[in-house]
Amino acid sequence: xxxxxxxxxxxxxxIVIYYIIYLTFAKRFAVPIHIFHFxxxxxxxxxxxxxxxxxxxxxxxxxxxxKPSLFGSSLVxxxxxxxxxxxxxxxxxxxxxxxxxxxPTFERGDLILMxxxxxxxxxGDIIMLENSASMLPITHRVVAVTNGGVRTKGDARAFxxxxxxxxxxxxxxxVQIHGRPIVLKAIGNYxxxxxxxxxxxxYGSEYMxxxxxxxxxxxxxxxxxxxxxxxxxxxxxxxxRS
Numbered sequence: 109x110x111x112x113x114x115x116x117x118x119x120x121x122x123i124v125i126y127y128i129i130y131l132t133f134a135k136r137f138a139v140p141i142h143i144f145h146f147x148x149x150x151x152x153x154x155x156x157x158x159x160x161x162x163x164x165x166x167x168x169x170x171x172x173x174x175k176p177s178l179f180g181s182s183l184v185x186x187x188x189x190x191x192x193x194x195x196x197x198x199x200x201x202x203x204x205x206x207x208x209x210x211x212p213t214f215e216r217g218d219l220i221l222m223x224x225x226x227x228x229x230x231x232g233d234i235i236m237l238e239n240s241a242s243m244l245p246i247t248h249r250v251v252a253v254t255n256g257g258v259r260t261k262g263d264a265r266a267f268x269x270x271x272x273x274x275x276x277x278x279x280x281x282x283v284q285i286h287g288r289p290i291v292l293k294a295i296g297n298y299x300x301x302x303x304x305x306x307x308x309x310x311y312g313s314e315y316m317x318x319x320x321x322x323x324x325x326x327x328x329x330x331x332x333x334x335x336x337x338x339x340x341x342x343x344x345x346x347x348x349r350s
Contacts, residue, residue: 185341192333199224203236203280204296206244209262210234213249214289217297220247221290222280229258229275234282234289237273245279 194200202219213234214220222236229235229250235258236247248260248269257272282289 185337188333188337192337194225200283201280202292202296203245203247204299205247206300207262209264210247210249211264213263214291217294217300219292219296221283223283224280227275227278227281229253229278229281232287234284235260235273236279236282237277238279239271239273241271247282 200221200223203222205214205216205218205220208216220234227235231250231253233250234247235250236245237260238245246260246269248262250258251261251268252259254272257274258278259268259272261268284290
């Protein structure tokens with residue numbers, strides 16, 4: 109049935125084309141000629157504009173109009189340097205959640221984005237701290253701020269923590285958007301070493317593989333970034349002089 113429909117459509121198109129040709133040459137029907145000239149004019153204008161744009165681009169390239177400005181180069185370089193410094197000195201970093209005390213806000217194995225740019229804890233903020241009661245850093249919510257420090261509590265806990273944390277001992281404060289922290293779910297499982305599982309973690313040999321990958325990135329990544337910045341700066345100076 110499909111080939112019959114296709115044949116009918118092809119035949120109808122052929123009849124229309126032959127009929128237009130007949131009207132054009134036998135009856136001196138001018139409409140198809142006008143249509144042809146209309147599309148021909150559109151194509152000519154498109155081609156002319158395209159050639160004009162190509163010539164303008166060649167002129168701008170020769171005259172140096174596309175050379176990077178000192179302001180633009182300095183801005184890009186400054187932003188890149190700021191990012192590297194923030195990562196190198198852990199001004200902004202991802203912290204691994206090692207317990208479910210903050211469930212359901214985030215859970216064990218998640219990564220939470222922390223910052224040390226401006227740490228001014230208020231009630232409702234989430235902070236990371238070290239405490240002698242735990243071998244690992246604790247990330248809990250602030251429930252009270254006093255002159256002696258801040259009181260914290262896990263969202264999944266019934267009672268507040270028994271300690272007061274001095275503000276100068278806070279390791280970082282969570283980055284929150286509309287009251288919600290930035291969390292990467294379950295990725296932190298690769299960074300948790302559980303001594304109950306024979307020292308290799310829940311992912312077995314994958315733990316050591318991921319650990320070695322990140323050690324290599326940390327070792328060579330910063331050096332590569334510095335080399336890239338110097339290369340970018342050198343190319344900018346050379347292009348500016350040419």
